[in-house]
Amino acid sequence: MSEPSTTSATYAQRIAFVCEIASRLHSYGTTAQRLEAAVAAVAQRLGLDCEPWSNPTGLILSFNDPTRPLGASDTTRVIRLAPGETDLNKLSQADRIAEDVMAGHLSVAEGHTALRSLDRKPSRSWRVMQVLASGLASGAVAGLWRLPWVDIGAATLIGVLIGVFNHLLERRPQMKEAADAVSAFMAGFVAVLVANFVAPLNLNTVIIASLIVLLPGMSLTNAVNELTSQHLVSGVARFAGAMATILKLTVGSLIAITLAQLLGLYPEVRALRPQPEWVEWCAMVVAAYAFAVLFKAHRRDYVWVMAAAIGGYSISRYAGQAWGAPVGIFLSALVLTAAGNAFARWANRPGALIRVPGILMLVPGSASLRGLMNLVQQQDVGVGQSALLGVTNIVMALIAGLLFGNLVVSARKNL
Numbered sequence: 001m002s003e004p005s006t007t008s009a010t011y012a013q014r015i016a017f018v019c020e021i022a023s024r025l026h027s028y029g030t031t032a033q034r035l036e037a038a039v040a041a042v043a044q045r046l047g048l049d050c051e052p053w054s055n056p057t058g059l060i061l062s063f064n065d066p067t068r069p070l071g072a073s074d075t076t077r078v079i080r081l082a083p084g085e086t087d088l089n090k091l092s093q094a095d096r097i098a099e100d101v102m103a104g105h106l107s108v109a110e111g112h113t114a115l116r117s118l119d120r121k122p123s124r125s126w127r128v129m130q131v132l133a134s135g136l137a138s139g140a141v142a143g144l145w146r147l148p149w150v151d152i153g154a155a156t157l158i159g160v161l162i163g164v165f166n167h168l169l170e171r172r173p174q175m176k177e178a179a180d181a182v183s184a185f186m187a188g189f190v191a192v193l194v195a196n197f198v199a200p201l202n203l204n205t206v207i208i209a210s211l212i213v214l215l216p217g218m219s220l221t222n223a224v225n226e227l228t229s230q231h232l233v234s235g236v237a238r239f240a241g242a243m244a245t246i247l248k249l250t251v252g253s254l255i256a257i258t259l260a261q262l263l264g265l266y267p268e269v270r271a272l273r274p275q276p277e278w279v280e281w282c283a284m285v286v287a288a289y290a291f292a293v294l295f296k297a298h299r300r301d302y303v304w305v306m307a308a309a310i311g312g313y314s315i316s317r318y319a320g321q322a323w324g325a326p327v328g329i330f331l332s333a334l335v336l337t338a339a340g341n342a343f344a345r346w347a348n349r350p351g352a353l354i355r356v357p358g359i360l361m362l363v364p365g366s367a368s369l370r371g372l373m374n375l376v377q378q379q380d381v382g383v384g385q386s387a388l389l390g391v392t393n394i395v396m397a398l399i400a401g402l403l404f405g406n407l408v409v410s411a412r413k414n415l
Helices: 011-027 032-045 088-103 108-116 124-144 149-169 173-197 203-210 217-228 232-262 277-294 299-323 325-347 352-360 365-378 381-408
Strands: 049-055 058-064 075-080
Touching (some): 011 049, 011 058, 011 088, 032 049, 049 232, 088 108, 088 299, 124 149, 124 277, 149 173, 173 232, 217 365, 217 381, 232 365, 277 299, 299 352, 325 381
Antiparallel strands (some): 049 058, 058 075
């Protein structure tokens, strides 16, 4: 251990730094098992014994100084936090700062100041890019599903409207609880208007594509991953949160469709996917770029993020065509997990830069929402059971890929 990391910092300063890095990792979307392992490693390098406990809405960190008598320095911090959102750029910067402190390149006080400096107010151009990326992601997903051009345009328009709404919502935090339902209502009503006055749509599919940035597929996958890692409280809480989000999206979209019918608007619905294969691959590139922006990656990392997203989708698609969809998802998750661990070893940077965007293309968020919407619309339990089975197959394949990917290439970094 380097001298500047420990001897020049007080016990309180070291605790403050560990609490700050833990809060940052939580806010940037790190799962419980990776966060706890990373925090324990940082604390150990700073000469602290730390027992971290993470859940989606908070942290409990218990500290003691092993050089003092037992019980003389016991300290506990309880930190209340909102559920984290993926921010690949800040995650990378926080990881670099922690590495510099542990290596002695920064003092604990300097590292704490550097972490606090990450809270910069986003620029107007950055906000505009987030709104546009929301629309690009929705339109690109519609293109991946080979929907007609009108459907792609409608999904893109609704995605932009949702991006604008979420931007305006930052000034009204009291509306945050209803944000998902209101966004789904807006998506459903705009889609009905287009289907009535412009052209027929694949209605449910357009609504789902337009809500792609709000779907909790990654949360659902992380929840099951935490459960398999024996982080039971965090896994159950995250799973419940994901299901609550799906319910809010379903309620909002179905209220919009029901209200439209009460107003005498009956949309023309069709089931048509006429696009050639090249549209799908162009949409894949656009989707990869949009997710790089939405995940707030640094521009120098766009190549890695986009390559991971395209690679994950390609493996899943072609392996799925050859051996079945579950096998394709399993192989894709395995390759991406191993690639993320290898990237972390080679570049000494978070493997999440590869793992998260690649796995996002495989998560079962759209399947969950579609199944629940069909269940409510058709009032058929068989439809719901079929959707549940499909989601279960996807989640099982993903988790198996994550577990075996860590065996193929073991992780040296926890992030």
